Amino acid sequence: MLRRLGFTEAQERSVLQAHEPIEGASVQPNSKRPKGMLVVDSFLPGTQAEELLRPGDVLLRLDGQPCLVFADLDDRLDSRVGQEVPLLISRAGAEMELRLKVADLHELIPHDFVECAGGVFHQLSYHTCKRFHISVQERGVFVVQSGFGFGLELPYHAVISGVAGCAVSSLGDFSQALAKVADGDTFEVAWYNPTTNERRKKRSSVRMERTL
Template structure:
């Protein structure tokens, strides 16, 4: 027989739901041009207020897109306001929309707390969002994994992070929904799932929280990278790649319960790591700091934009240390385009280069009518919004 929640537990969840509902908004948007990895079109999604004073809403990058965006949000009291992009991450699946807080009437704005450290296997969660276009939908589940490699989609694909996994049965329109616990704080961001299955994928909130703090402090969100795609590999696979017993002991003693290590999966040609790293290199340390998770990796890169970092990897059982310059991701993220007839021209982005294993240079050409046809045929896409 299934466990019946106690009265106090049910009341706690009800308080959490009532609190979160006031933060959640439905998003209606239009992307008039196909740009980078995203297609033109209209859609619905979800977001939630993370800074009531500044009017900031957290949602997915694949909702905002990398190009022109027009959108509006609808609050719980059915008030509609225009929004515009404040920030969209060059790699990870999150971004911030901005609205005018003074225009909100008849309700008190509150912001949702971001608590990335509270997501653990077995955590009971709920998701409130615009599921299948039905605003205010409430879904439930349990986090089953916190170390999943990012899913691969037909268009935009996140990388150099891990995702959480749960079975909450979210569908289209849920993208950008807050994943929250019984205390009503966000522990993850709904990002995608599998069609015809109940599996959902959540983005950890470490990167969104770091970016939010930089925006709140009035600074620019600095993002760095070395043009290498890393993935998590089980330790037994790393042993086959040449992980030494000595290095394995250091990892296991430092992080008991560690099951995976960060391994280079793809090195882009002509990038900072070209000729220095290879696919299959096991990442050991950066600037002397042991790397056991993606958050440590991204933090080091973001804090050393334009600087040289010392990267220690193990290849075929041998330690190899390389000095690599961290590139500013804004340099390989296009911010404008040129349109002739129904054809779009813009610089090749890191996203496109990563997908096709190209150098981050040259011009990307997209025929608008082809993009429209692709949108009609993209029924297998796995993003939930």
């Protein structure tokens, strides 16, 4: 597979040499022959990785050192959250040096939710963004449970992008927009279904039910 990605024999020799024993050294590199290389499969939309990396890029070095297993990659990135790390990659056989800032994925995990008219809503998580290929820069509000107020119009999995004429990109936007709607009033909700390829923006009328 690596040959199909343009990985050259010279690059392979370089990786193997990095794992050969060093005569007289007190600390030796991992002497086990590498079973493969780390290859970019996909990336989170709306991130720096999407701008700089391409599927099929082969990771040669991370921060100047070989990195061949996921556990090693995970440990190194965890220790550099919020910092830039230099990468050496092979793209179709050509070596490229890149610098990527390590994002904090915990910031993209929902920690709060809103309940309204029997429905439950939270900020779109990075897991959902990755699963449905949604940009993390355009995160709306995810419908966890439609409830009796939204259930007739919005399906589970819908992503809300507007409420009562107000743009919604965060849970705070969603809460503020709902607070302006009086009980019993009908308001418009802009949304789309990320589980379909079409993802056409839709608009539905919802009746506010605060007393049930």
